């Protein structure tokens with residue numbers, strides 16, 4: 342049985358869209374297809390003018406948390422952030438690794454390895470890493486999950502800042518207040534079916 346049928350969605354450049362809807366309705370499947378991590382049986386998906394996922398250029402422009410992160414054995418929180426910066430051609434100091442860890446409340450855990458962090462701290466690190474690297478489009482699956490209320494407010498503010506500086510955002514969320522605070526337009530999964 343198809344999960345998604347007749348779904349149409351456009352995210353204009355420089356805007357944010359948040360898809361809401363009940364458990365199992367297909368939000369993650371949609372984000373996986375848009376990220377090129379899952380291939381639909383039919384239909385057409387264009388991301389930044391091309392098919393998703395097929396080129397290094399796509400992954401240079403698109404930062405996503407749709408796929409759960411895996412951690413490098415023995416590398417600390419700070420080293421993960423430095424690695425992400427270097428992989429994207431940024432000097433970690435210029436990119437503001439320490440500031441990013443501070444913003445995400447991870448300064449005290451900079452020298453810890455990610456598996457030792459709490460689930461909410463791991464989610465903070467995951468978001469810190471996608472926001473630290475340069476990108477044109479963020480694709481986030483329930484970024485608010487496992488965050489406390491201060492963390493949600495802080496991340497919503499950072500997403501609003503990302504949009505204000507020209508980025509585009511597609512996310513799924515169960516928290517409408519969080520999505521609104523991030524500056525994303527809310528749309529229900531059901532309303533996307535034509």
Ligand SMILES: Nc1ncnc2c1ncn2[C@@H]1O[C@H](COP(=O)(O)OP(=O)(O)OP(=O)(O)O)[C@@H](O)[C@H]1O
Pocket residue numbers: 344362363364365366367368369370371
């Ligand atoms: N790997 C898989 N194999 C088979 N079916 C899957 C798989 N992943 C998801 N599904 C099914 O696809 C449907 C949509 O799941 P999806 O994860 O996209 O929903 P969702 O809207 O993101 O849900 P949630 O709000 O719980 O995160 C569900 O019926 C689910 O059972």
